[in-house]
Amino acid sequence: MVLRLDEVSVSVTTPDGELVLLQPMSLTLAEHRIGLIGGNGSGKSTFARLLNGLVEPTTGHVTIDGLDTVDDGPAVRRAVGFVFTDPGAQLVMPTCLEDVALSLRRTVKDRAARRAEALAILEAIGLGDKADTSVHALSGGQKQMLALAGVLATSPRVLVADEPTTLLDLRNTAIVADRLFSLSQQLVLVTHDLDLARRCDRVLVIDDAQVVFDGDPDAAVEHYRASVLS
Numbered sequence: 001m002v003l004r005l006d007e008v009s010v011s012v013t014t015p016d017g018e019l020v021l022l023q024p025m026s027l028t029l030a031e032h033r034i035g036l037i038g039g040n041g042s043g044k045s046t047f048a049r050l051l052n053g054l055v056e057p058t059t060g061h062v063t064i065d066g067l068d069t070v071d072d073g074p075a076v077r078r079a080v081g082f083v084f085t086d087p088g089a090q091l092v093m094p095t096c097l098e099d100v101a102l103s104l105r106r107t108v109k110d111r112a113a114r115r116a117e118a119l120a121i122l123e124a125i126g127l128g129d130k131a132d133t134s135v136h137a138l139s140g141g142q143k144q145m146l147a148l149a150g151v152l153a154t155s156p157r158v159l160v161a162d163e164p165t166t167l168l169d170l171r172n173t174a175i176v177a178d179r180l181f182s183l184s185q186q187l188v189l190v191t192h193d194l195d196l197a198r199r200c201d202r203v204l205v206i207d208d209a210q211v212v213f214d215g216d217p218d219a220a221v222e223h224y225r226a227s228v229l230s
């Protein structure tokens, strides 16, 4: 997939005037795994949300394989799955099975087949015994795996994950990260975990609403470290 930002900027109007969340930028992202790193409030989430139309550009255009995120919103949202930091934001059904089944409703019309496929998905992520358990009874790591499985069940062609491991301990971070990095889909990963950033093919460093480095992951991490420590 080719993710293209063409002269894109994002700003909002506040009581104090115009606030620029992203300065004008043009980028083409076609690598399998793209990392976004940078300090708190630098603009990473805004950038990530542009990619599936959750945030609309104030100027310019964002396209996903030619689909415009504003003009072709529904098609873009089918193509680009989004995983939030807090899995609670996207677990909407009472039980684990129902939650995954909800994600399958567009592709699997038959109820019994949908249930069977949802159960297979839960088994694949080690939650086969939690099918009828409340989503609220899961641990943080289990919730994030379930949220991820739900998004993947919609068969997106790109996955955008906004700090998906920030709330997780070391073990669960490893489990979720291994799942993310095993995907055949294109991945855009916003992260404060510099080890994960290093596993990407290309890393953008965002600072003060601008891309200040774009390229080799190790060099990007060094650039970010140096900017923080200087």
Ligand SMILES: Nc1ncnc2c1ncn2[C@@H]1O[C@H](COP(=O)(O)OP(=O)(O)OP(=O)(O)O)[C@@H](O)[C@H]1O
Pocket: 012, 014, 019, 021, 038, 039, 040, 041, 042, 043, 044, 045, 046, 047
């Ligand atoms: N709708 C909005 N209205 C006003 N300010 C906003 C809005 N959305 C984001 N901001 C501000 O824009 C800046 C960038 O936010 P963003 O969430 O993109 O940062 P981030 O790099 O993802 O930060 P973090 O690492 O803390 O998650 C922040 O200062 C934030 O408060």
